[in-house]
Amino acid sequence: MAKTDKRRQIMQAAEKLFAAGRFHEITTDEVARVARVGKGTIYRHFRDKEELFFETATSGFDELCDLLREKVPTGGAFGERLHEACVQITGFVRLRREWFGMRQSQERLLPCMAGGFSKRWLAKRQGLVAAVADILREGVAQKAIRADIPPDVLANFLLGLLRTRERDLADTPAALRKYQVVVDMFCRGAGAAGGHGSPGGKRGRRGRVSGKDSAR
Amino acid sequence: MAKTDKRRQIMQAAEKLFAAGRFHEITTDEVARVARVGKGTIYRHFRDKEELFFETATSGFDELCDLLREKVPTGGAFGERLHEACVQITGFVRLRREWFGMRQSQERLLPCMAGGFSKRWLAKRQGLVAAVADILREGVAQKAIRADIPPDVLANFLLGLLRTRERDLADTPAALRKYQVVVDMFCRGAGAAGGHGSPGGKRGRRGRVSGKDSAR
DNA sequence: AGCACAATACTGACTGGTCAGTACTGTTTC
DNA sequence: GAAACAGTACTGACCAGTCAGTATTGTGCT
Structure with missing residues (x-):
């Protein structure tokens, strides 16, 4: 062995x-x-229990990054890519529910950890954010994603929404479908040139996230 | 004393x-x-360390609920109420940064706790979600907030977005302004009858969250 | 007021149990 | 046979919770 x-x-x-x-x-x-x-x-x-914990808590980030880069390769319609990314992330979260729960529970604790753990952790997490942000950046280039919010901030939002949803959903057959709500919320919130009534908003146009459907 | x-x-x-x-x-x-x-x-x-922890971790929920009910009373324009709620929540989070950080870090650990802590915790948290959801429900009634997602789910989203942002923001003078991004994202994502291109979306209309501006 | 006494709040040294990490022995694998 | 291993006994640090003793506050009486 x-x-x-x-x-x-x-x-x-x-x-x-x-x-x-x-x-x-x-x-x-x-x-x-x-x-x-x-x-x-x-x-x-x-080396010790802390390292075991750190390695375990961190492993999922790498795997998920690899998965995204593999299953959501560069090129192709942006809308499909984003959708596929969400599917992959949610799928991964469901598959690795234990890792996800663990990560959730202990994330903010890690910065308190001794030594260089804090930085290593942030670096790992940043890798995932960057992977998602890369996809979103392409959306910005294609005018499908609003350009006034940095892609990495949006990436964090997307991950945050998925996370929020995950907390509430049991592992039911209907769960996957319910993630659509997140994708939907995100696409409307992050779509390019959307009009709205919130404070600070100015634009009056609205774009479609897929960047290819022109129903409006 | x-x-x-x-x-x-x-x-x-x-x-x-x-x-x-x-x-x-x-x-x-x-x-x-x-x-x-x-x-x-x-x-x-x-009684013991667990209870000290639980009481401490939970206290903020009650305070925040009280704050919301006090500062965001029923009635008045929905847009203003939502905005005020976000201001109050973010203000509270900034004021009680330590509680917030603690809550973030330990939230998921609590369900692992012995005895009835888990249920008590969820009940406390649910109180906050309900307070936010109540405000949103009014938005639904006024056609400012989409009705196809339950208000409590949306409330969780909003809290999740604020949370995500909080993690990234240092306590800089510019921080408060940056929360507008969250409000903006949320209003566009949760606004009534918005068109978008995400999978599963069908509508082609778009509304304003404030519910009083009639640009469309 | 001044005193006696009770009730309650508080303190911190101490204890008993827990557990991370190590050491060692015998076994398997290559 | 040597490296990795399972199994287990051991140890020393650590810490939650206790409790005997002290301080403070409240009350009733003279």
Whole structure:
């Protein structure tokens, strides 16, 4: 059995456990037991409990970034890309529910962590934001996404909306459909040149996010 | 010194500390020290550390609800009410930054808590959501807010957007202005009868959130 | 007022349990 | 046979919660 297998086993167990309980409530003995691994093996792969936690909490970012870059390649209609990105993100969140829950619960705690963890964490998260922002940037270029808000801010909004929704949704069959609400909200809110009545708004035009349908 | 003073001292210290570190990293000794109170006094006011934490983490919900009901009374133009609500919420968040940070960081941990904490927490949070939803409901009645998404879902979205923004913003003088982006996004996304190009969308009309400007 | 006494609030040194991390032994794998 | 491992016993730091003792406040009496 390759070394990386053990590492993965441990991380999977940690992910599961950390998702269900608080950091201090999860013992390394428990992680070892669930991972079907000797306790010492954990310390063979991770310096300490903090690092195990950090690596586990962070892993999803990389995976999701890879997924986005793979499944939502550059080029093609922007509307489709955005939609596909949302599908991938929500799909990933559903697939890796435990990681997602864990990330949610512990995100803001990490900056309090000792040493360089805080920066490493932010860098990881920023990677995901950047991946989403890249897609949105293309939308801006195609006049489908409003240009007055920086793409990375919009990317954060989108992720925030998905997150909000995720908190409320059980893992029901209807859940995926309900994510459409998020996409819908976002597209209307972030679409280019939309008119509205909120304070500060000035424009009177409205664009379609897909950038190709001209029903208006 | 009245009993409530000590209690408040303790809660203030706890809020400050819990905002900066994880539950298990904050010792009751530290809370006592910061609160300038004997350790035993904590246990005179709170059953245990969990309860101290819960009460502290929860207090802001009530305060914010009271604030909303006071400063955003029923009646009046919906657009103004929504705007005022956002101002109040963001103002509160800025004022009670520590509580907000703490709430953010520990929210999802609470459901893992023993006993009835989980339900009590959700109930408290639901109170805030309901307060915001009530305001939005009026917007629906006035045709300013779309009716196809339940008000409480929209309320969650709004709170989520504010939250997302809060995470990114330092406490700069420009910060308050930047919240307008959230309000703007939300109003466009949640405004009644808006056309857009997102998947599943069908409508072609667009309304103004303020519900009193008739540019369309 | 001044005193006695009770009730309540408070303090902080102490304790008992918990758990991260280590050490060691015997086993499997390559 | 050596490297990785499971299993387990061990240890030392750490910390939530306790409790015996002290301070403060309230009350009734003279």
